[in-house]
Amino acid sequence: VSVPSRSRYSVVIVGAGIIGLFTAYHLAGAGAGPILVVDRGFLSSGASGRNGGGVRQQWETRATVRLARESVAAYRRFGGEFGYNIWFRQSGYLFLADSDAEMARLCAVSEVVRSEGLPSRVLDPDGVHRLVDGIAPHAVIGGTYLGSDGTVYPFPAIWGLYEAVRSRGVEVVLGLEATGITTSENRVSGVGTSRGHVATSHVIDAAGGWSGEFARRAGLDVPNVATRHEILATEPMRPFVDPMVVRASDGLYFSQTMRGEIVGGLTLAHPTGTTGGMSTSPEFLPKMARTLTTLLPRLGALNVLRAWSGFYDDTPDGLPVIGEDPRCPGFVHANGFGGHGFMLAPAATRRVAAAVLGTPSDLDPGQFGPGRFLGPRPPPAAERLQLG
Amino acid sequence: MVEPPGRQFSFDGRTRSAQPGETVLDTLLPEGLPNLQRSPHYHRPRAPMCGIGHCTGCLVRVNGRPNVRACRYEPSSGDRVTTENAWPSRRFDVLAIFDGLFPSGIDTLHGFRRPAFATPLYHRVIRRLTGYGAPPSPTSANSLSFPPEIRTTDVLVIGAGRAGRAVASELVANGVAPLLLDRASRIEPVPGATLLPRTTVSFLPPPQPTKEAPFEVLAFTEPSRGVRVWARRVVVAVGSYDASLLFGSNDRPGVMTADGAFALTSTAGKPPFHTAVVFGAGERARGVVDRLGDHVAALVAPGAVPPDLVRACSEAGIPIYPRSLLVAANGRSRVRSVELRTRGSGATSRVECDAVVLAHRRVPNVPVLFQVGARMQWRSGPGAYYPEIDADGQTSVAGVWAAGSVSGVTRPASAPSGTRAARALMGTASPEPPPERVPSEGGNELEGYYRELLARPRTGRWVACACEDILLQELEAVTARGYRGVEVAKRYSGLGTGLCQGRYCLPDALLLLALREGRPPSEVGFITQRPPVVPTPLAAFAALDRPSPVREDAA
Numbered sequence: 001v002s003v004p005s006r007s008r009y010s011v012v013i014v015g016a017g018i019i020g021l022f023t024a025y026h027l028a029g030a031g032a033g034p035i036l037v038v039d040r041g042f043l044s045s046g047a048s049g050r051n052g053g054g055v056r057q058q059w060e061t062r063a064t065v066r067l068a069r070e071s072v073a074a075y076r077r078f079g080g081e082f083g084y085n086i087w088f089r090q091s092g093y094l095f096l097a098d099s100d101a102e103m104a105r106l107c108a109v110s111e112v113v114r115s116e117g118l119p120s121r122v123l124d125p126d127g128v129h130r131l132v133d134g135i136a137p138h139a140v141i142g143g144t145y146l147g148s149d150g151t152v153y154p155f156p157a158i159w160g161l162y163e164a165v166r167s168r169g170v171e172v173v174l175g176l177e178a179t180g181i182t183t184s185e186n187r188v189s190g191v192g193t194s195r196g197h198v199a200t201s202h203v204i205d206a207a208g209g210w211s212g213e214f215a216r217r218a219g220l221d222v223p224n225v226a227t228r229h230e231i232l233a234t235e236p237m238r239p240f241v242d243p244m245v246v247r248a249s250d251g252l253y254f255s256q257t258m259r260g261e262i263v264g265g266l267t268l269a270h271p272t273g274t275t276g277g278m279s280t281s282p283e284f285l286p287k288m289a290r291t292l293t294t295l296l297p298r299l300g301a302l303n304v305l306r307a308w309s310g311f312y313d314d315t316p317d318g319l320p321v322i323g324e325d326p327r328c329p330g331f332v333h334a335n336g337f338g339g340h341g342f343m344l345a346p347a348a349t350r351r352v353a354a355a356v357l358g359t360p361s362d363l364d365p366g367q368f369g370p371g372r373f374l375g376p377r378p379p380p381a382a383e384r385l386q387l388g
Numbered sequence: 389m390v391e392p393p394g395r396q397f398s399f400d401g402r403t404r405s406a407q408p409g410e411t412v413l414d415t416l417l418p419e420g421l422p423n424l425q426r427s428p429h430y431h432r433p434r435a436p437m438c439g440i441g442h443c444t445g446c447l448v449r450v451n452g453r454p455n456v457r458a459c460r461y462e463p464s465s466g467d468r469v470t471t472e473n474a475w476p477s478r479r480f481d482v483l484a485i486f487d488g489l490f491p492s493g494i495d496t497l498h499g500f501r502r503p504a505f506a507t508p509l510y511h512r513v514i515r516r517l518t519g520y521g522a523p524p525s526p527t528s529a530n531s532l533s534f535p536p537e538i539r540t541t542d543v544l545v546i547g548a549g550r551a552g553r554a555v556a557s558e559l560v561a562n563g564v565a566p567l568l569l570d571r572a573s574r575i576e577p578v579p580g581a582t583l584l585p586r587t588t589v590s591f592l593p594p595p596q597p598t599k600e601a602p603f604e605v606l607a608f609t610e611p612s613r614g615v616r617v618w619a620r621r622v623v624v625a626v627g628s629y630d631a632s633l634l635f636g637s638n639d640r641p642g643v644m645t646a647d648g649a650f651a652l653t654s655t656a657g658k659p660p661f662h663t664a665v666v667f668g669a670g671e672r673a674r675g676v677v678d679r680l681g682d683h684v685a686a687l688v689a690p691g692a693v694p695p696d697l698v699r700a701c702s703e704a705g706i707p708i709y710p711r712s713l714l715v716a717a718n719g720r721s722r723v724r725s726v727e728l729r730t731r732g733s734g735a736t737s738r739v740e741c742d743a744v745v746l747a748h749r750r751v752p753n754v755p756v757l758f759q760v761g762a763r764m765q766w767r768s769g770p771g772a773y774y775p776e777i778d779a780d781g782q783t784s785v786a787g788v789w790a791a792g793s794v795s796g797v798t799r800p801a802s803a804p805s806g807t808r809a810a811r812a813l814m815g816t817a818s819p820e821p822p823p824e825r826v827p828s829e830g831g832n833e834l835e836g837y838y839r840e841l842l843a844r845p846r847t848g849r850w851v852a853c854a855c856e857d858i859l860l861q862e863l864e865a866v867t868a869r870g871y872r873g874v875e876v877a878k879r880y881s882g883l884g885t886g887l888c889q890g891r892y893c894l895p896d897a898l899l900l901l902a903l904r905e906g907r908p909p910s911e912v913g914f915i916t917q918r919p920p921v922v923p924t925p926l927a928a929f930a931a932l933d934r935p936s937p938v939r940e941d942a943a
Contacts, residue, residue: 260519
């Protein structure tokens, strides 16, 4: 059961998360030949099963706004296409500002989003209070809001994709770790796994928080850094918060799911790398609890049921890495999503598939390609809206 | 004053009185077992099941704060207590039509997708119905803000039962003053130890070896005082509890664990039922027969019944149904009878009763041990995960010991295992041989029982997870779709994500998944227990974020 059935595949995808599975789906749809997806954990054990389910289109960079807008359209179709209800609920993203500088930044983002044809609105404190009842007076000075942003329930997206790719003939082997690549004439010739070698001309690094580690095992120096982020869920109550609420100054985000749980997180400075484990820390629960109850005091009467953590795969400029590595033909990056893999997956993975198939892509390689980190000067920070 | 005044509070609009130390549920029990709750999806009537503050059968709303357990909450004067999640009342809830409308369950994974344009409407309707009840009222958190309690101790003993108290006494006798905490509102004193009653550990994180006190333990004292304990060493003595059981309508009011039967029996000896069917044939079933024998309608056992229990039953005039399947609990808002089937032969019988007492299986209360990172071991005799320990109870985590039934010793050895752990902790050897533990090998009777039971056609609702109203067929769908392992089963079905934190669904789910996947439960895996181990108010955690909370009153 847990070894690949063939010795050769057209494409081997490392990581059975939302990025790996969506890429497999597009490739299989394009008739790319035998495809193998391997993952060292169980289905949904990584960030795809550990995130807050936010899907937003408000970004600083235009190209990301476009990818997000396309992803929103894809998530609207997901239920019909994949047979699973992901409960994509377009109740908006509310960005909160607690300083003038932050408000100015949000206004600039809102301007970009509007110029891309999406009706992001700038709100005064009254507007914020009308959207979320009970926010402490004076806690915010304003915000921005886009009603077509929303949330999904991540698990059924994974089940739907898993079943769809398997019915398209993709082989998914769980509990199998990719240990590195083999090359021939300086291009990919195969992938080593914890249980043997498979031959392939293309390997896709979609390993989320472990993608940097896999690339480095393949001998490629990449700037990806795994950072641990924590999240909690309360007991489920009848919904009283509709939008996803986010605040850039401390990385706070929370929403209330269809089940009624408040699910949210906060940015803490943990040591980087994947060695810290995926449990929660004794700092997070108190910090998150105080932040939530200071903003929305009535939450103090709710019980926390669970807290956990997962890994973001961060890049220096805040943008994902999509495309073939110029140093190693056949090695394709689909990583560096920085906690936004779920939001961008449907659209971003089309470009990953294009990179494998050699078909045209509308992404600027200078902005998203792995080559951008190889020049003498690192690319400047481009997308700084790193939250929720 | 001649009589104690009692604390006047209102329950669903009527004034009641509680004596100090009495819980909301205590004041209701003299009128019989109350149906306090409606289940979250199908609005089935629910009553207290566990009596020890874990199940969702007694949730009430107190002063606008939702999901307070009536079996633990001691009301103050002027409290306003109401039942939740039912309209117009807990006795007649119109939403109970869902129970009839969805005989095979509500499929939230595949349903409500079509037509696509109706999605926002589905969302609006479902968001009015979902969850356990109304959100907290705007002012409900105001009375939950307390200054935190910060403590530093050499040894923290979690659990003040026989084992925990033995640990504490032995430590005190050797000049170490431990901190002893327990969920109970009163702890039998151990002179020399500091007691923290009504206090539950929420999070026992793995040690931070560089710190003088490596264990930063988060806890709370009810109702919501945050507690942080810095400890150099920790002894976990949190005991075990009675598991639930799968059968038709196993969530019917009146179905309770032996824990529940004992906890809900008044000090005068009146149980919360007239006559109960007791399920089980071990020491725990014997305990129910001995203490509540006058109220036992029959003893039903999955296998053979040992001679001493046969004798005890015949002396009390209690009929015995050995080698029998408990098939279903009949009734509506209360158990009226149970259906039994003799194993192998297929002969069926019905026994009239108004309760079912589950006394067939004790499982260790291990979530904190998973949390601290202790290596765990499946012991197939009892069919549960226990910590790997040495002869003294030392776990795989330096500085953490386990004692008492959570470590796998049986009741007579509880206190000795505590004494032993305390000595080991101080570097003294114990002369006695180590206590025997529950068997790590050998068959679990329930596996064969479930194989036979689940192969039969079913009637009634088989509830795999009562907290979230997850049905047995939803769990079976996981393996039917080709998914394997308990971690994926949890994420696919939602099992183990309710307010009991998986205490009542996971023990059976492991056996069931093992049967369906055709491999032993140890290979089906375990759920990585996520903190907090018991639902903990955000207010309690929030207070721990700063030395002294400052009220930020709005102008």
